[in-house]
Amino acid sequence: MKIETNAAGHLTIGGCDALTLAQQFGTPAYVYDVGQIRAQFRSFAKVFEAHGAKYAVSYASKAFATVAMYQVAAQENAHVDVVSGGELYTAQAAQFPMAHVSFHGNNKSKAELAQALEAHVGTIIVDNFHELDLLEGLLKLQEGRVQNILLRVTPGISAHTHAYDQTGQTDSKFGFDVDSGQAKAAATRALANPQLHLLGIHAHIGSQIFEVKGFVAAAQRLLAILTDWHDSLAFTPTVLNLGGGFGIAYTNADDPLPAEAFVAAILDTIAAADLPFDTPAIWIEPGRSIVGPAGYQLYTVGSRKDVPGLAPFVAVDGGMGDNIRPALYQADYEAVAAADPHAASTETVRLVGKYCESGDILIDQAKLPHLEAGAVVAVLATGAYGYSMASNYNRNPRPAVVFAENGQAKLVVRRESYADLTRNDLSYL
Structure with a gap:
């Protein structure tokens, strides 16, 4: 260390x-050590740029959210994701550009969604049908308003990490289930609503992950889902968000890969895929790996x-x-x-x-x-x-x-x- x-x-x-x-x-x-935070943001960006990929590094601010941290993220041209009205309020207080904010959460309230719409948050990551109901209801009150969304899905991929940190498996409180057809039903509904602009899908398989194979499997699974939606729903994705969870060293016994190595493996997997559409922008959501060390x-x-x-x-x-x-x-x-x-x-x-x-x-x-x-x-x-x-x-x-x-x-x-x-x-x- x-x-x-x-x-x-x-x-x-x-x-x-x-x-x-x-x-x-x-x-x-x-x-x-703010210089170390900046260096990690830049390391992620360097990998994407070396692969010639469209991308966003979206800082998972639940790891550490203060006005000053949002200001540093803005200086590094990063996006951020927030998971509550409080985090969103803090980002607003920092004058973070709202177009680069994504709003996460498995139980966003009507008030929080209204706050997000009022703030003109760039992307709302929709987690479930209840939220879809609330969001559609709020948008009906704003004629002509269109909101960018991603659908969070649970791809059935389990990370090798603490049980409390696993989020991508089917038995999870997060996201639309893929295998039961929930995710595709949500996509069908979103595509039918002219006030929702579906950018693509999101998945997060867990936290403090040391192995790349989970991310590779998740990328392959998500690309298969998007290919199915392209063929059956005539949907062309523009964003594929693979979340975060890249592990860090807490002790000298820990030997994780450099966080950017996970990104390189994801990008290589996507580049090798035979897709019926242009490769979408790849978004990641590192939090711990940005601020932990x-x-x-x-x-x-x-x-x-x-x-x-x-x-x-x-x-x-x-x-x-x-x-x-x-x-x-x-x-x-x-x-x-x-x-x-x-x-x-x-x-x-x-x-x-x-x-x-x-x-x-x-x-x-x-x-x-x-x-x-x-x-x-x-x-x-x-x-x-x-x-x-x-x-x-x-x-x-x-x-x-x-x-x-x-x-x-x-x-x-x-x-x-x-x-x-x-x-x-x-x-x-």
Whole structure:
């Protein structure tokens, strides 16, 4: 895993000293290396351009959604996908170009769809017949309005990943089922409505995937579906969206392919297909692979508990409230001492949080040098689903978010205060 240091031997993030960041912004804190985010966007674009493909890299913003992140995505000429009215509102606040926004979700409300139409969202990715009913009803109120859509389908492809991260199999809450005929029925209905402009189809087979074969199988399956629709429905697709889910390295034991290698395999599969229509634009939706490796969480060590014969407990000033993934998914991470990230480990400890749960363990077997109270620890590759899944459990304020780039650090989300915690509370007296 990529670790950079300065002349003092301290961990650096985006050219900034991690100890200085901890002192300046406090801990716990989320810190992002913005240059690394930009580099990944550009790596994806480079693969598409080398293949001469029409494309869109649509950042899956559920991984990490803030005004600043949408602004960086816009600077990199990316698209974004949103999954809620809140994410859409944040993109609007960032003045992200709405034509490059896709709206996902398996239970979009009527209000959210109305918000999307009012914002002139570029593409709505329709997930089910209920949503199709709602969208058609709203469009009837806007004579002459035409909305671009994709149909999300479940192609029957299962990813080799955590059960909670699998989304492409038939037994999934997402999308129109292909084998039962739901997807084709939805396409028939959409094509019959002049207010719906069907661009193509979308599928997402899962998250944190290390093998290309699932994506190759999905591409082949989706092309077969589109060929059938072309022949039987006279439909010519202009977009094929293969979702995201490209795996990243959370620990040195992880050995994923470079994220762009998944894209190359997808493009090679499509290029080899004998299609009765021109190759559509290929869209992908990377989230974790864009921001995950670029993110760090800085903590300060507090208490320590030593019991003979057991691994010590070393507690930090955050935990499951700012990173729920270890408790939710049994996710693994690695940590380093910010003062000397290359220091030899001298003990294996349980790096735990401050929350009132026995399961509040960030790293069950963290190999670290001996750390005294007050030491700053950096947990690596935490850029995806840390801040976005953070909570106020135990009435703890959510941490600050800092962007670091070219040796400059900027606060992009203020740390919550205790006053923020009661801002929406109302007295019963």
